[in-house]
Every structure is written in structure tokens, then in C-alpha cells.
Amino acid sequence: MDVLNDILDTLNLRGVLYFRTDFSSPWSVTVPDLSQAARFHLVVQGHCHVQFPDGEAVDLGPGDLVLIPRGRSHVLADAACAAAPELETVLKAVGYKGDGVLVVGEGDPNATTQMVCGHYTFRNGADHPILRALPDHLVTSASVRAREPWLDEMLRLVVRRVFSDEMGSTAAVTRLSEIVFIELLRVGIGQSQELQAILSAFRDKQIGRALQLIHARPADPWTVESLASEVGMSRSRFAERFSEMMGTGPMAYLADWRLQKALSLLDDQHCSVQQVAIQTGYQSPAAFSRAFSGKFGLAPTEYRRNAA
Structure with a gap:
């Protein structure tokens, strides 16, 4: 992808x-x-x-x-x-x-x-x-x-x-x-080392593959160990290299990306909050609401109401 x-x-x-x-x-x-x-x-x-x-x-x-x-x-x-x-x-x-x-x-x-x-x-x-x-x-x-x-x-x-x-x-x-x-x-790229590292991560054989997995299947129960195994790296080396290139750890990246996907899904009025929670990897709507409110300062239903 x-x-x-x-x-x-x-x-x-x-x-x-x-x-x-x-x-x-x-x-x-x-x-x-x-x-x-x-x-x-x-x-x-x-x-x-x-x-x-x-x-x-x-x-x-x-x-x-x-x-x-x-x-x-x-x-x-x-x-x-x-x-x-x-x-x-x-x-x-x-x-x-x-x-x-x-x-x-x-x-x-x-x-x-x-x-x-x-x-x-x-x-x-x-x-x-x-x-x-x-x-x-x-x-x-x-x-x-x-x-x-x-x-x-x-x-x-x-x-x-x-x-x-x-x-x-x-x-x-x-x-x-x-x-x-x-x-x-x-x-x-030449005007930002951080940007250069991130775009290099997209092309990296192993970190790029991990990013593809996260973006293709954000709802999967990924762990550092499972992602490292998928790309053929040790847990510690994978976590270190991912953080070096992306500026954040793999689990923090996954958590943030799930919430970004949630924002996108909430704009679809035909997708319930429960469906959004399931599609973004949360075990319950309550867990999703807590994470969403902690990140954006308002509940998913309030965000949807404001957007509408």
C-alpha cells in the first residue's frame, strides 16, 4: 500500500x-x-x-x-x-x-x-x-x-x-x-533532517514494511514483538530503528494513527461510534471514547456533532 x-x-x-x-x-x-x-x-x-x-x-x-x-x-x-x-x-x-x-x-x-x-x-x-x-x-x-x-x-x-x-x-x-x-x-528533504528520516522510513525495507502493515491493518492487535517478527528484526532493534526514523515509537505511532483514522471515520455519518471503535482496534466503545477524549479534548459524539 x-x-x-x-x-x-x-x-x-x-x-x-x-x-x-x-x-x-x-x-x-x-x-x-x-x-x-x-x-x-x-x-x-x-x-x-x-x-x-x-x-x-x-x-x-x-x-x-x-x-x-x-x-x-x-x-x-x-x-x-x-x-x-x-x-x-x-x-x-x-x-x-x-x-x-x-x-x-x-x-x-x-x-x-x-x-x-x-x-x-x-x-x-x-x-x-x-x-x-x-x-x-x-x-x-x-x-x-x-x-x-x-x-x-x-x-x-x-x-x-x-x-x-x-x-x-x-x-x-x-x-x-x-x-x-x-x-x-x-x-x-534537504531542508529538514526529520523529514528526510521519515521519508526514508517509507522506503526502508523493514521499517517501511512495518508502516505498511500498520496502515493496511490498523485494527490488528499489533505489538512491538509482532511487528518486529513480521519484518524479520529483533524487538529491541526494531523499536530503536523505528523511533530513530519516525521520531516516535511504534506503539505510540500506532495509537496516534488509530485516532487519526477515527477522525476520518467519524466524518462518515453512516458509521456508528461502535463501528469506528472496532475498525480502529479498540476493545470497546468506552475504551475508544477515553482515548479519543484524551487526545482531542472532546468525546467522539461531540466531535461528530461539531463537524456536522
């Missing part, structure tokens, strides 16, 4: 395009926090200075993309600045209704900054070592794209569709952007 595909499906990865820009200097905007989301900005033309609250900053040129995995607030501008208006303020000032191009300023049309801006959302409560391993921001430069033809082609397709204004363009872009996210994970 494709473990990464199962993870992203269960966490409910969804791409959302929220606008394309045409900014004339001077311009700046403060993008607010967005929980359970990963923002991205792709520069098509011009220049963008991205500044974070901790003082770190990156400069983007044509073809560059920044991914901000945890959706933290940041400032976009044509140059470093002490303060910038909130995004909502800018949208109201120009009368932007959510369709077409966000135009700010009336400068030289040949010297504007054009970007494609969007974000990826995840199910409320979504969590996984791969998300925690992502850096605070991940930059993919034009030079990196030149070495990654698949990612480069996907981004070119996104830009062509966004600027085509044809029927179905937005839907096509959101689907393409989800593929881009997967490619960005792979390309971003």
Missing part, C-alpha cells in the same frame, strides 16, 4: 486557491494565521519579500515558491518594511470580492508582482510526524525547479490554468496543487 497516500487521504489534504495578485510598488500586506493549513505563494512575475514574526525573511523572484506548513502569520511586500496592513483591510480597500485578480496599486503594468496564492487545509485535529517534521517555511527556488522536472511541470500547469480564466480552471488548479504538495515534501 502507498503509505503517504493513505496519510494524506486520512488527514484530508485539500488544495484551495484564494487569489492571484497584481501588485504595484509600493505594496505590503500582513497575512494572518490560519490553523490546520499550509499556505503557499508562487511568484510568477516580479519580486516578493516574505517576513516572519521571528525576524527571519526570504526573498522570492520569478518561479520561486514558499510553503508555510503551519499557516503562521507573515508579511508579503515589495521590500522589507516595519509594518503592513492586514489582508482583510487590503481586500476591503480595493473592493476585492474573491473573484479574478487581486489588483493593488496603479504602477507600471510591466513592473508589477504577480503571484498565485493558496493554501492546503487538513481535517481539524489532523496530526502526523510528517507534518511535525516540516520546517517553518520551505522555499523552492527556480534553480531547484530546474533539477526537478516533474515539480517544475506541475507548477507551470498551475500558472497556465490560473491565468487562463477558462471554465474549470479553479477546480483544476486545486487538484494540481495537491500533487504539488506531495512533490514539495520530496523536494524539501
